[in-house]
Amino acid sequence: MVAPGRRAAMFFRAVLGVRQLGPDAARGWVTGLSSLLDCQRRCVSCFAGAAFSGPRLASASRRYGQSSALDRFLGLSQPDSSLTSHPPAVSIHRDEQDLLLVHRPDMPENPRVLRVVLLGAPNAGKSTLSNQLLGRKVFPVSKKVHTTRCQALGIITEKEAQVILLDTPGLISPVKQKRHHLELSLLEDPWKSMESADMVVVLVDVSDKWTRNQLSPQVLQCLTQFSQVPSILVMNKVDCLKQKSILLELTAALTEGVVNGKKLKMREAVRSQAGTHRPGPAAKGPNTQSVGGPQKIGWPHFQEIFMLSALSQEDVKILKQYLLAQARPGPWEFHSGVLTSQTPEEICANTIREKLLEHLPQEIPYNVQQRTVVWEEGPSGELVIEQKLLVPKESHVKILIGPKGHLISQIAQEVGRDLMDIFLCDVRLRLSVKLLK
Numbered sequence: 001m002v003a004p005g006r007r008a009a010m011f012f013r014a015v016l017g018v019r020q021l022g023p024d025a026a027r028g029w030v031t032g033l034s035s036l037l038d039c040q041r042r043c044v045s046c047f048a049g050a051a052f053s054g055p056r057l058a059s060a061s062r063r064y065g066q067s068s069a070l071d072r073f074l075g076l077s078q079p080d081s082s083l084t085s086h087p088p089a090v091s092i093h094r095d096e097q098d099l100l101l102v103h104r105p106d107m108p109e110n111p112r113v114l115r116v117v118l119l120g121a122p123n124a125g126k127s128t129l130s131n132q133l134l135g136r137k138v139f140p141v142s143k144k145v146h147t148t149r150c151q152a153l154g155i156i157t158e159k160e161a162q163v164i165l166l167d168t169p170g171l172i173s174p175v176k177q178k179r180h181h182l183e184l185s186l187l188e189d190p191w192k193s194m195e196s197a198d199m200v201v202v203l204v205d206v207s208d209k210w211t212r213n214q215l216s217p218q219v220l221q222c223l224t225q226f227s228q229v230p231s232i233l234v235m236n237k238v239d240c241l242k243q244k245s246i247l248l249e250l251t252a253a254l255t256e257g258v259v260n261g262k263k264l265k266m267r268e269a270v271r272s273q274a275g276t277h278r279p280g281p282a283a284k285g286p287n288t289q290s291v292g293g294p295q296k297i298g299w300p301h302f303q304e305i306f307m308l309s310a311l312s313q314e315d316v317k318i319l320k321q322y323l324l325a326q327a328r329p330g331p332w333e334f335h336s337g338v339l340t341s342q343t344p345e346e347i348c349a350n351t352i353r354e355k356l357l358e359h360l361p362q363e364i365p366y367n368v369q370q371r372t373v374v375w376e377e378g379p380s381g382e383l384v385i386e387q388k389l390l391v392p393k394e395s396h397v398k399i400l401i402g403p404k405g406h407l408i409s410q411i412a413q414e415v416g417r418d419l420m421d422i423f424l425c426d427v428r429l430r431l432s433v434k435l436l437k
Contacts, residue, residue, distance in 0.1 A: 087135035087156075088337045089424040092344050092383045101341065105162075105332035112161045112327035117193045119223075120203035121216050125236045129203065129310040130154050130167045133320050136422055138340045138347060139167050140354035144365070153341035155334050156320065161327040162334065163320075166193040194222060199326060200231040202299070206250055206307075207240035213253050214297035223299050230326075232304040234319065239309040247307060258300035344423065345372060348385060351418050352431070355411045356389075356400075364396055369436060382426030383419070390436040400433050408433060 091097045105111075118126040127139040134154045154165040194200070202219060206212045215223075223231060233254060235247065257264050304322065308315035340347070349370050356365040374386035391397055401408050412431050419427045 088339050089136075090138065090339055090342075090344055090347060090422050092377065092423050092425060094343050094345060097343055100335055100338055103335045105335050107162075107332040107336075108160045110160055111330065111332050113164070113198075113330045113332055114161070114323060114327040115164045115166065115196055115198045116201055116323060117166045117197040117199070117229075118201045118203060119219055121205070121211060121219070124203040124205045125310045126203050127167055129201075129234070129236065129316065129319075130165050132310055132313065132316040133163075133165060133323075134339060136339060137351075137418055138342065138422060140350040140357075142354050142357040144357045155338050155340065156324070157332070157334075157336040157338075158324055161324045162332045162336075163323050163327060164333060166197070194226045194229065197226070197229050198328065199323070200226070200229050201234055202231060202302070203234050203236050204250075204254060205237050206235045206247065207237040212250055215254060215299060217295075220296055220299065223301075227301065230303050231299065231301060232306065232322075233299075233302045235305065235307045236310050238307050239312070251305060254298045255302055255305065256298040256300040259305055260303050345375060347422060348372070348375075348387075348415075348419060351415050351422075352387060352389075352411070355414050359407060359411060360400065364391075364399060367392055367396070368400070374430075378426070378428065380426065382428055383423060384428045385419075386430040386432070389431060389433045391433065392436050394435055397433050397435055 091100070118130060120126050123143070127141045130139050131137045131141065133156060138154060139152060152167050154167060156163040156165065200223065202215065202223070204212060204215070235250065235254075238244070238247065241247065252264065255264065306319050306322075308319065310316060342350075349372070352370060353365070353368075356368055359365075360368075369390040371388045371390065372385070373388055374384060376384050378384045389400065391400060399407075402410075408431055412429050415431075416427045416429045419429070
């Protein structure tokens with residue numbers, strides 16, 4: 001008996017001729033860690049990771065793992081080709097990260113490069129996809145909108161190809177930006193990114209029945225204004241669909257029936273599904289418009305279509321190989337040891353903010369101010385961080401700490417685990433919650 005995921009893949013390959021990816025791969029690994037809670041002081045300490053120790057420079061391979069960014073920069077290790085698929089760690093020292101960012105790229109004889117912009121509505125899964133492509137979680141992810149507040153770079157380097165990912169905030173209208181008092185960068189960054197793009201990846205959340213049947217006006221406007229930039233469509237969260245046949249109609253709507261200059265032959269397949277009663281993809285919602293209306297809802301100039309789950313390593317690997325293959329002859333922009341343009345402090349602050357968005361209700365996480373008090377390397381090479389979380393109301397203090405300090409403890413543990421995976425070293429994190437005066 002053929003598995004449902006495999007049947008769906010075979011079905012779409014035969015009907016559409018587009019790239020339907022395999023079933024989800026098993027996810028992640030969990031590292032045990034211990035936490036120390038001090039309720040009276042309203043703070044929590046979280047210890048995460050395995051031991052990496054030694055002098056600051058000479059022990060980069062022990063502290064950040066074999067084939068680390070710093071080691072390759074200093075010439076302390078010579079990793080063979082079998083290790084090149086492992087993403088480099090990020091240095092815990094800002095000066096080392098800054099030095100690596102400006103260092104001359106160690107590119108091969110025939111380098112290739114591709115600048116990729118990820119576009120989509122808020123919460124479409126752009127940061128999740130970026131993290132999966134990079135192999136490390138360097139961008140914040142949560143179910144709440146506007147988790148990504150500004151443009152950030154992620155760099156994939158394999159063999160002679162370098163792909164630069166520009167993870168942009170979700171495209172919003174000027175009306176929403178003013179109504180919700182959002183930063184101007186949320187409105188401007190995606191447009192600025194397009195000016196230097198070699199390719200656009202448009203992400204659509206196919207699990208959202210209110211928005212999935214059409215590209216947002218902001219995405220269409222961006223694609224139209226930069227029509228000379230090649231684009232591909234990524235239909236994300238296909239694992240959430242119970243009836244994969246809906247993807248046929250969504251594909252027809254989002255591409256206007258044309259992919260890579262060729263019309264999709266889908267009429268017979270759609271007719272065969274006509275007798276099945278199911279909610280159509282064009283269900284009317286607050287942000288949708290009639291398919292038969294005069295306004296454009298799709299883009300007929302996509303070069304490729306990918307149907308995937310951004311959480312699946314197996315799915316995303318195929319997209320990653322496609323992007324690497326599209327890289328054009330040209331000099332690299334970064335050293336092969338660079339994973340992201342963010343500073344280690346920015347990564348930490350964004351990771352904490354991600355957990356606040358995930359665990360706190362309503363508007364509370366958006367009102368939390370973060371202040372880093374301590375950022376230093378401990379005696380055994382561990383990273384010691386102390387950050388204050390300032391909230392405007394006493395009730396918010398109680399909510400953030402949680403009963404018996406359990407919530408703030410959980411947040412610290414999750415942040416510590418994520419930072420350990422990014423920096424590949426011990427992380428000792430202390431979070432304190434205080435009332436903003």
